[in-house]
Amino acid sequence: MGGKNLLMVGAGLSGAVIGRHLAELGHKVTVIDARDHIGGNCHTERDGDTGVMVHVYGPHIFHTDDEEVWEYVNRFERFMPYKNRVKTTVGGHVYSLPINLHTINQFYGRAMRPDEAKAFIEEQADTSIDDPQTFEEQALRFVGPDLYEAFFKGYTQKQWGCSPTELPASILKRLPVRFNYDDNYFAHRFQGMPENGYTAMIGRILDHEGIRVELGRKVTRAEAAAYDHVFYSGPLDGWFDYELGRLGYRTLDFERFTHDGDYQGTAVMNYGEVGVPYTRITEHKHFSPWESHEGSVLYREFSRECGPDDIPYYPIRLVDEKEMLSAYVDRAKTERGVSFVGRLGTYRYLDMDVTIREALDAARAWARAEELGETPPVFFVAPL
Numbered sequence: 001m002g003g004k005n006l007l008m009v010g011a012g013l014s015g016a017v018i019g020r021h022l023a024e025l026g027h028k029v030t031v032i033d034a035r036d037h038i039g040g041n042c043h044t045e046r047d048g049d050t051g052v053m054v055h056v057y058g059p060h061i062f063h064t065d066d067e068e069v070w071e072y073v074n075r076f077e078r079f080m081p082y083k084n085r086v087k088t089t090v091g092g093h094v095y096s097l098p099i100n101l102h103t104i105n106q107f108y109g110r111a112m113r114p115d116e117a118k119a120f121i122e123e124q125a126d127t128s129i130d131d132p133q134t135f136e137e138q139a140l141r142f143v144g145p146d147l148y149e150a151f152f153k154g155y156t157q158k159q160w161g162c163s164p165t166e167l168p169a170s171i172l173k174r175l176p177v178r179f180n181y182d183d184n185y186f187a188h189r190f191q192g193m194p195e196n197g198y199t200a201m202i203g204r205i206l207d208h209e210g211i212r213v214e215l216g217r218k219v220t221r222a223e224a225a226a227y228d229h230v231f232y233s234g235p236l237d238g239w240f241d242y243e244l245g246r247l248g249y250r251t252l253d254f255e256r257f258t259h260d261g262d263y264q265g266t267a268v269m270n271y272g273e274v275g276v277p278y279t280r281i282t283e284h285k286h287f288s289p290w291e292s293h294e295g296s297v298l299y300r301e302f303s304r305e306c307g308p309d310d311i312p313y314y315p316i317r318l319v320d321e322k323e324m325l326s327a328y329v330d331r332a333k334t335e336r337g338v339s340f341v342g343r344l345g346t347y348r349y350l351d352m353d354v355t356i357r358e359a360l361d362a363a364r365a366w367a368r369a370e371e372l373g374e375t376p377p378v379f380f381v382a383p384l
């Protein structure tokens with residue numbers, strides 16, 4: 001089998017992992033990214049003044065239950081032990097998240113044991129809500145008004161730019177409370193931080209003789225014809241020049257500031273009140289607890305509607321967006337020689353481990369189709 005000439009649009013995790021897999025199978029891979037760096041939204045870089053490793057597009061913690069994915073990332077970078085422990089400031093007090101026994105006891109000024117706290121929260125829950133339709137109803141049904149107001153209402157409103165009464169109940173699937181003192185934000189078996197940052201790891205994934213990387217250039221649909229196949233990890237609607245409209249996203253603004261010493265004593269501090277315009281403050285040096293830095297780099301994070309010139313971060317995926325998405329999916333299915341991958345190509349929020357899992361599966365599925373002489377799928381995972 002002769003190697004094919006393949007293009008990866010995007011040098012984030014999707015483009016890098018698919019590109020690496022196919023280069024190892026003997027294909028000729030070109031990776032192009034519009035940005036002047038690799039790594040996509042996982043990009044990390046050391047701050048020139050303080051030496052702190054900064055998560056440029058917002059905090060990224062690696063966590064997974066997928067053993068193959070965990071082995072995969074460890075093949076390219078040493079992962080240091082890291083547990084994500086998030087705090088929130090509400091009403092002049094600092095609480096532990098996700099809501100756990102410590103949060104409940106602190107919030108109500110009590111010393112309840114697990115069973116007592118469970119019974120107490122059940123008393124708070126609004127059992128008159130039979131069939132919760134909205135995020136607010138679901139939260140009230142689970143935890144009652146006090147915890148809802150303190151920990152969900154303001155944060156959700158700031159994050160999504162609308163009232164929790166306008167969001168579907170499905171966002172809050174399970175009871176968001178732990179009746180023990182476990183404050184590890186993620187429940188996955190494997191969790192850690194790449195010793196030298198995500199960009200170093202992705203650089204090593206891309207470091208293969210069959211891969212050529214080009215930065216600082218946006219790929220257009222017209223260029224696809226020059227390749228045997230294109231894996232596109234950019235925005236689905238962008239591929240079609242937004243001809244059916246723009247899929248809705250939330251974007252983030254990061255207000256960077258520095259501090260001498262330790263500003264907040266932890267990596268992530270949420271601010272749940274609507275009166276505080278930002279959703280959280282990230283202190284980047286706490287993501288690398290094995291390093292030591294005098295200075296500190298911090299981000300205040302603001303969430304707002306994504307405009308045409310902004311970076312799309314979180315897909316909104318409410319009823320209107322799903323209708324437009326469905327039209328784009330139909331449109332995409334008439335394309336030849338291109339597959340849509342990753343978080344933007346399929347308009348879904350994807351954690352890094354899921355992105356890698358899907359990228360490995362996509363590369364394998366493409367290689368199989370190629371071997372059998374079949375047309376490769378336009379989507380390896382259905383966006384809807």
Ligand SMILES: Cc1cc2nc3c(=O)[nH]c(=O)nc-3n(C[C@H](O)[C@H](O)[C@H](O)COP(=O)(O)OP(=O)(O)OC[C@H]3O[C@@H](n4cnc5c(N)ncnc54)[C@H](O)[C@@H]3O)c2cc1C
Nearest residue numbers: 010012013014034040041058060061219234342343351352
């Ligand atoms: C604020 C935030 C926090 C997150 N935190 C976590 C976390 O803690 N843990 C976790 O597991 N995951 C986290 N994620 C998810 C993580 O960022 C994604 O899983 C990952 O970035 C997806 O990789 P990707 O390659 O699909 O997309 P991206 O990283 O978005 O890469 C796509 C690349 O394509 C390029 N591109 C697009 N269009 C074109 C074009 N036409 N021509 C050339 N280049 C183009 C873009 O410049 C971009 O670099 C977070 C995401 C966000 C937004």
